[in-house]
Amino acid sequence: xxxxxxxxxxxxxxxxxxxxxxxxxxxxxxxxxxxxxxxxxxxxxxxxxxxxxxxxxxxxxxxxxxxxxxxxxxxxxxxxxxxxxxxxxxxxxxxxxxxxxxxxxxxxxxxxxxxxxxxxxxxxxxxxxxxxxxxxxxxxxxxxxxxxxxxxxxxxxxxxxxxxxxxxxxxxxxxxxxxxxxxxxxxxxxxxxxxxxxxxxxxxxxxxxxxxxxxxxxxxxxxxxxxxxxxxxxxxxxxx
Amino acid sequence: xxxxxxxxxxxxxxxxxxxxxxxxxxxxxxxxxxxxxxxxxxxxxxxxxxxxxxxxxxxxxxxxxxxxxxxxxxxxxxxxxxxxxxxxxxxxxxxxxxxxxxxxxxxxxxxxxxxxxxxxxxxxxxxxxxxxxxxxxxxxxxxxxxxxxxxxxxxxxxxxxxxxxxxxxxxxxxxxxxxxxxxxxxxxxxxxxxxxxxxxxxxxxxxxxxxxxxxxxxxxxxxxxxxxxxxxxxxxxxxxxxxxxxxxxxxxxxxxxxxxxxxxxxxxxxxxxxxxxxxxx
Numbered sequence: 384x385x386x387x388x389x390x391x392x393x394x395x396x397x398x399x400x401x402x403x404x405x406x407x408x409x410x411x412x413x414x415x416x417x418x419x420x421x422x423x424x425x426x427x428x429x430x431x432x433x434x435x436x437x438x439x440x441x442x443x444x445x446x447x448x449x450x451x452x453x454x455x456x457x458x459x460x461x462x463x464x465x466x467x468x469x470x471x472x473x474x475x476x477x478x479x480x481x482x483x484x485x486x487x488x489x490x491x492x493x494x495x496x497x498x499x500x501x502x503x504x505x506x507x508x509x510x511x512x513x514x515x516x517x518x519x520x521x522x523x524x525x526x527x528x529x530x531x532x533x534x535x536x537x538x539x540x541x542x543x544x545x546x547x548x549x550x551x552x553x554x555x556x557x558x559x560x561x562x563x564x565x566x567x568x569x570x571x572x573x574x575x576x577x578x579x580x581x582x583x584x585x586x587x588x589x590x591x592x593x594x595x596x597x598x599x600x601x602x603x604x605x606x607x608x609x610x611x612x613x614x615x616x617x618x619x620x621x622x623x
Numbered sequence: 624x625x626x627x628x629x630x631x632x633x634x635x636x637x638x639x640x641x642x643x644x645x646x647x648x649x650x651x652x653x654x655x656x657x658x659x660x661x662x663x664x665x666x667x668x669x670x671x672x673x674x675x676x677x678x679x680x681x682x683x684x685x686x687x688x689x690x691x692x693x694x695x696x697x698x699x700x701x702x703x704x705x706x707x708x709x710x711x712x713x714x715x716x717x718x719x720x721x722x723x724x725x726x727x728x729x730x731x732x733x734x735x736x737x738x739x740x741x742x743x744x745x746x747x748x749x750x751x752x753x754x755x756x757x758x759x760x761x762x763x764x765x766x767x768x769x770x771x772x773x774x775x776x777x778x779x780x781x782x783x784x785x786x787x788x789x790x791x792x793x794x795x796x797x798x799x800x801x802x803x804x805x806x807x808x809x810x811x812x813x814x815x816x817x818x819x820x821x822x823x824x825x826x827x828x829x830x831x832x833x834x835x836x837x838x839x840x841x842x843x844x845x846x847x848x849x850x851x852x853x854x855x856x857x858x859x860x861x862x863x864x865x866x867x868x869x870x871x872x873x874x875x876x877x878x879x880x881x882x883x884x885x886x887x888x889x890x891x892x893x894x895x896x897x898x899x900x901x902x903x904x
Contacts, residue, residue, distance in 0.1 A: 426838055427790055427792060427796070428836075428839045428842045430793075489841045491841075491842075494841045494844065521844075521868070523848070535866055535868055536825060537825065538824070572834065572837070574833035575833065575837075601788060601789040601836055602748065602789030603789075604832075604833035605787070605788055605833055606643060606647040606648050607644070607647045607653065607748045607752045607787060607789070608647060608648055608649055608650055609651055609655050609656060609788045610655075612836070612838070
């Protein structure tokens with residue numbers, strides 16, 4: 384009985400390996416894009432700061448995308464984020480499911496910040512919308528790992544993204560306007576929307592120039608909104 | 624086309640609700656945080672910072688919040704009466720959202736007139752939206768200040784912060800850091816920071832209530848945690864919650880508004896230790 388179970392397990396592992404090899408072969412045929420940004424930001428807490436971001440986008444095959452991003456900020460915060468995105472073509476546009484994991488080491492305040500999100504999205508030439516749920520927890524660098532007292536978990540909340548493009552996706556240049564409570568390195572609480580304007584221009588087939596501006600208000604859902612911060616960055620992207 | 628007309632009409636109908644400052648969702652109508660801080664400091668320079676002399680080392684403080692007074696003030700009156708009748712209580716603290724919307728401060732003041740003991744208040748978002756900051760100043764004069772409770776053998780520090788628009792702003796945050804640095808030399812028994820907006824919320828029983836941006840959340844947690852603050856007491860979320868971070872206890876006090884199903888307030892027993900009790904109205 385035990386032998387049968389072991390054989391079944393081995394067979395399952397072989398099938399899984401074959402699937403991975405097939406996927407890897409597919410990956411070699413699909414493009415990988417590397418993006419690098421430098422940015423300047425200002426907010427009430429950090430005052431002026433600069434950051435450097437590097438992002439890799441892998442089109443694993445027609446049904447999977449994987450992104451990984453790293454950011455270092457002169458405000459002494461460091462973030463990594465990853466998105467796994469299974470996607471399904473529809474007669475118009477495509478639907479995707481995004482799994483997002485973000486970790487930020489807020490070294491200046493000695494706090495760990497973790498986020499995990501699962502969302503459903505739909506994108507087409509002029510629109511990209513996404514809605515889902517996320518969990519958030521914070522912890523002191525010096526916390527006692529044998530105690531749960533100081534891991535602060537916030538209730539499961541909503542992530543959202545509404546993005547409009549002025550031109551179709553395959554255009555040489557494009558401009559986008561976005562309202563969302565997340566970016567590659569942070570998921571804000573859902574009542575804390577951020578506003579983004581993004582630009583892209585393909586200089587050559589492989590080379591892109593990129594630019595983003597974002598604004599973060601405070602107190603919008605206090606019905607007493609005020610400016611909190613903004614960030615601007617420029618970057619280049621290279622598709623292999 | 625009909626669909627768009629329906630959506631736009633709905634937006635305007637919601638905007639006509641006299642208790643919701645929809646314009647404020649995009650741009651607050653009271654002066655912004657830095658300006659309010661300046662107004663508060665102007666008053667503080669003139670009036671000075673108070674010391675409450677308490678003839679015993681152990682005493683009780685009443686914390687009340689989110690009364691949202693419109694036309695009735697029953698719970699506020701009851702809270703004030705209990706303060707008046709408690710011989711161990713020497714002052715009360717109001718954590719903001721005293722009124723629901725414009726022109727209701729006179730009604731709120733009728734409620735708190737049932738005590739003659741000192742009351743200290745901060746501005747909540749409902750106290751300042753619709754441009755009510757001038758009304759707030761008329762009754763409470765300042766929303767950023769500190770005071771000392773002096774007992775025969777100890778002294779306790781209470782710091783009031785204005786978070787009515789979901790941020791402490793630049794100047795007020797710098798002031799908080801300076802005050803904590805300066806006062807940490809003074810050997811206070813306890814340090815309590817109180818304001819309207821909570822820093823964390825661990826349950827969503829009342830829905831998701833807005834608070835500070837994340838960067839400011841980390842910063843406040845660090846500043847309080849490294850300067851000997853014992854408690855950060857707030858309202859805003861309408862339901863009690865207690866969290867710990869970096870050795871600081873973060874307490875959210877229930878709403879006291881008249882129509883609430885379970886209105887409650889909090890008392891703090893201040894002695895060698897700080898203890899809290901939530902009390903139903």
